[in-house]
Amino acid sequence: MHATRIRTNPDLFEIEVPFDNISTSGTNCYLVQDGDDSLVVDTGAPTEDGYRVLHAALEELGVNPARTSYFLTHLHYDHVGLVDRIAPANATVYLSAEGLQMARDGGVEELHEDFRRLVEEGVPRADADALVRSVSGPRVIDIDRCAPVVVGDGDVIDVGSYRLHVVATPGHTPDHLSLYEPRSKTLMGGDHVLFVVSPGVTVFPDGSDSLQAYLDSLDRVNNMEIETLLVSHGKNRPDFRERIDWLKRHHLERLDETVGIIEREPGLLGQQVVQRIRWNVPHERWDDISLMQRWCILMEGIAILDHLAATGRATRSKDGDARNVYFPAAISS
Secondary structure, eight states: OOOEEEETTTEEEEEEEEOOOSSOSEEEEEEEEETTEEEEEOOOOSOHHHHHHHHHHHHHTTOOGGGEEEEOSOOOHHHHTTHHHHSOTTOEEEEOHHHHHHHHHTTHHHHHHHHHHHHHTTOOHHHHHHHHHHHOOSOSOOGGGSEEEEOOTTOEEEETTEEEEEEEOOSSSTTOEEEEETTTTEEEOTTSSOSSSOOOOOOOTTOOOHHHHHHHHHHHHHTSOOSEEEOSSSOOOSOHHHHHHHHHHHHHHHHHHHHHHHHHSTTEEHHHHHHHSOOOOSOSSGGGSOHHHHHHHHHHHHHHHHHHHHTTSEEEEEOTTSOEEEEETTOOO
16 A cells, blocks of 8 residues: 555545655655545655655545645645646645745746845855755646635635645745644644754745744644644654644754854854854765755754844844844944
8 A cells, every 4th residue: 555544534644755855755645535525735746756656545545536636735846746747637726825926936036035135145146046046946836737726824625524724834934834624633734843854944035034933833833732743754753742842942042052153253144154053964064065955054044043133132234245244132333
């Protein structure tokens, strides 16, 4: 069997779609079934092995393509890359408003903003261009061949007699959504909480405090009536509340660490601050870190700096080249 039953009432299956990424080996996709109705939650990365596994699992479970819809937690390619091959034309695809925009423009607008932020934080333009190219590529989903339905926090998706509730869980991405089944008290949480790795927090295109959004959504999930949390990477575990507490402490400790860096060396460029943070990577030299992992580090580092500036724990100023430099809260230049 290519699928593992998680529970009955509703019938809920896990399908691990293989894909070797920086620190994970696959994407856990989920299938909710009631009678002839089915909902697929994420589809995995666009690889031949992944397609074979997902296609075989859906066939084994007797999924009726004409009665199946799709829910996308967020638009990262390891979550949406097989939609075009698995979903028939005109299939219903639920996603966020931000996700729909990203699907239609290939994320170009967001990447342009990320490039601007990298340069603003002191990354040389050539390096910023290389970083953007490392995470850009061909459009991974042709949303216009489907029937997209925009959903957001509080919306309800019917699967047979079951009503699944959409829960906004931003932080990893601005558009990140989770899906809650209240009868079984099950949350399909995407990349919001993971055990195998601390989910990356990215910079939001609108400039809002993405790290605070993530901390708030961790609290929200922790306060929900949840018995089972299903994650997108790695093994599902029952101690998810302890993991949520750990993730909060981890980010608060990293904020304190970053404040300490700024206090010891006032006037550093944003990039310089980020490079001094103790990241959990198997390399001592910055240049030995892969471009994609550098991208992840810089995006989360900028999110940390945005939060410190927004909360008054650090002061952000401009140098003569209009780049961001950072000082302790009581000092500016």
